[in-house]
Amino acid sequence: MPAVVLVGAQWGDEGKGKITDFLAKKAEYVVRYQGGNNAGHTVKVDDREFKLHLIPSGILYPGKICVIGNGVVVDPAVLLEELAYLAQEGIDTSGLRISSNAHLIMPYHRKLDEVEEERRGEHRIGTTKRGIGPAYMDKAARAGMRMVDLLDEEEFKAKLTRVLAEKNYLLEKVYQAEGFKIEEIFEEYVAYTERIRHFITDTSLLVNDAINEGRDVLFEGAQGTLLDLDHGTYPFVTSSNPTAGGACIGAGIGPTKIDQVIGVCKAYTTRVGEGPFPTELDDQIGEEIRKNGAEFGTTTGRPRRCGWFDAVILRYAVRVSGLSSLALTKLDVLDSLERIKVCTGYKLNGKEISEFPHSLKQLSLCEPIYEELPGWQENTSNARQFNELPLNAQKYIKRLEEIAGVPAAIVAVGPKRTETIQTKDMFAK
Incomplete structure (x- = not known):
């Protein structure tokens, strides 16, 4: 009974829309469990780009049941705009279901x-x-x-x-x-x-029945771990729980129903809005990453702050959401870089720490401890198997796996559905 939860492992904007869309090909139900239209997913299908804010991106496949769960807050005006937009694009929205408790x-x-x-x-x-x-x-x-x-x-x-x-x-x-x-x-x-x-219907009943019948269900979170109301960089957080536990509350299922939790993270780090960001790059490299990655908010259009990959954050996400695997996105954005840094820990008041501090004051004083790796300076967007990646790109991914303690089951090398490497089938029976 594969029930898979997809969560953001950073500050949101990790590319969950693409990964949800990729996994939704096999899932029969796609369930959004928290947040509102403050989130945005951009999905590229062939040469068409779709921007969604409320409706699960599984809607782009015909025949899927797409659920807006009770944990979501819904602006009906935005919902209707999105339905009209999808209809105009020729997308069938008859599979949408909305929780009566939302x-x-x-x-x-x-x-x-x-x-x-x-x-x-x-x-x-x-x-x-x-x-x-x-x-x-x-x-x-x-x-x-x-x-x-x-x-x-x-x-x-x-x-x-x-x-x-x-x-x-x-x-x-x-x-x-x-x-x-x-x-x-x-x-x-x-x-x-x-x-x-x-x-409008009882979506908790709908989803539980689907799981009990052995159907493949994908739970889609918005935002990310560090924007979680309880576990994020409070008060610079969202108003709900994007972490994996939020799927149980926001969809009305018990924790024993969940089989796997996938953490989506970029091959670097970004965030939008205020608050401390230890690995932020306020230089030419940061601007190059922003430009190459088109790092502007789907919902707001705001430029995202960019920085090196922060493994302290990733380990924290592994812990609070119980991640079983990673989906690493936007590896191709780093293709042009000669050297790439990974933050493996922080230095706080002269002392090295390996865990994420809860105090924002302490976090703002943290200096990243970097490990430098060689870049690959080759195009990765045509790779469809892990061994087709440049050797240094493979080494980079394996190093992130070592630091996180969980494997990378998916690697995205571009925004399109086809630009994806999968090493594990999440819905294999």
């Missing part, structure tokens, strides 16, 4: 996200201002609106009336911002309901 992003969530981030000033988090954090706040405060609420107009309006009174008070009295009119929101969301009603 929480809704409301207009006041987006507004609060904006005014709260502005008020933070120099202490801003770097939020995408799409209402993700405030939606999760309401979920924890038991003031959230769920998909199931949309199915009962009377109940939805009663809940909205109570919640909006509080939100308008907060916006108007604290932030001196304009509030919202209940009728406008109510009518807007009733209109959304008529277009998404047929997708």
Whole structure:
């Protein structure tokens, strides 16, 4: 009963969309378990490029069941835009299912996200201002609106009336911002309901039944380990749990259902937003990596900060998500480099440490300890077997495996589906 969880092993943007798309060819169900439209997956199919924010990238294969789980917060306007975009591209979206327990992003969530981030000033988090954090706040405060609420107009309006009174008070009295009119929101969301009603169901039951029937299920996380609300570089994190444990909560399955956990990581390191980044390269090499890797956010378009591969982060991801294998992406971005560095540890106040510190102050003081390896300066994008890679590229991957303690089951040498090397079949019976 192969049930495979795919997680980001760095700060997000590791190329999970490509790996999800690659594995979805064999999976029958693809399940997104957390986050919202603050995430983005770019998938290249032949000469066509698709950018998705909510719908699992398995939707690009016909006949797949693609699930938005209860752990996801959903902006119906964005969802409908994405459905329209896929329809325009000739993609069948009839396999989409949305959890009735998934929480809704409301207009006041987006507004609060904006005014709260502005008020933070120099202490801003770097939020995408799409209402993700405030939606999760309401979920924890038991003031959230769920998909199931949309199915009962009377109940939805009663809940909205109570919640909006509080939100308008907060916006108007604290932030001196304009509030919202209940009728406008109510009518807007009733209109959304008529277009998404047929997708809403008990997805926990659906997914558990699929696993029990021996079907292949792929769980797709957004963001990455170091953006996890509990285990990331807090407070510069997302508002949910991208680590493997989040798949159980966000999809409504038990931990005994999971067979494998794949950690996706780039052959180097990137991050978006604020916060310390020990291996960041603020030089010509960093700019070369950014240019060669097209390191700009799928959702925001923001340039990503680039740096050498950080094995301290990878070991941490292995520990907190129980990674059983790696999917190494964007190896080809390093093709032109003569020498390549790998951070194997940190130096903090003159003392060497090998584990990731929880204190942001300590992390900001950490100096990377590098191991330097020879580059290969050859094109890797045509390799389809591991032994077709340049010898130094093979040695680089094997060194990362040694440091992480887990094997690399997939190596991506370009953005296309075909530009992928697989050493292990995740769904082999």
